Amino acid sequence: MPLYTRYRITDQIAAEDLRALPVLSEIPYFLRHHQTRLRYIDDMVAIVSNRAHSHPAFVRLNAFHTHQTPYAAIDALAPPLAEFFMRTEVLPILDPIFARFKERIEELSPRLYRQFADRGILIPKETEV
């Protein structure tokens, strides 16, 4: 079962329904300049606090990764997301998930899956051209 998310960062419908989107749309911009560091990071799902506000208090970022430890995944993501934090003052709280769970998340964690489906914004990994 593929990972299902209700929103994609580029969906127009999300802009109407989720006022925080203009802030969150900056995340892929910062990630783009750190491709080497992010080679072990796959897609991410962002879940925002107070989603109806244009400026959320924080954003929880579930990042699928193939690092040895959760901290290593966070360490890899830190430079681009620190830039995001500095620019927006929205604190990104990283919640790494081992990539081996990605295809089975609905089965293994229905609660997390529901959060992704109802409140998540998919930030897909950019593929190199």
Added chain:
Amino acid sequence: MKTRFIRVAERATDAGDAALAAGTHEKASFLAYHAFESSGSALGSHMGLDMGRSVTHPTKIKRFQHAAKQVGLGKSVALLAVRLAPMRNRFLYPEELPDGTIVSPEDQITSAKAAQLLKEVKHMVQAVKAKL
């Protein structure tokens, strides 16, 4: 208050060194977090922000970042904030993964990464101290 917060931060990094030497690198990592937050409380108090016990951990970090930008420490504080904020509870408690396996605090971070983190936080504490 700000000098007491710095003292808390410095003692936390000293305790972190001892924890590293004892092979309990996850404790050193938590103490790095504690030192970071305490130095943030020192700077926040210096700037007139409420950094009391009723303030949540993420809010303290956001206020630390806000204060740090005003004294030229914004970038280094942001970098440590992003790496430390999500790890606080992971350094303290076992975490259950979606498949039911349990990750102990000592398996959340390697000893080498913990030593690096503590070293960076020590520098941060001294940088904040110089701004008070």
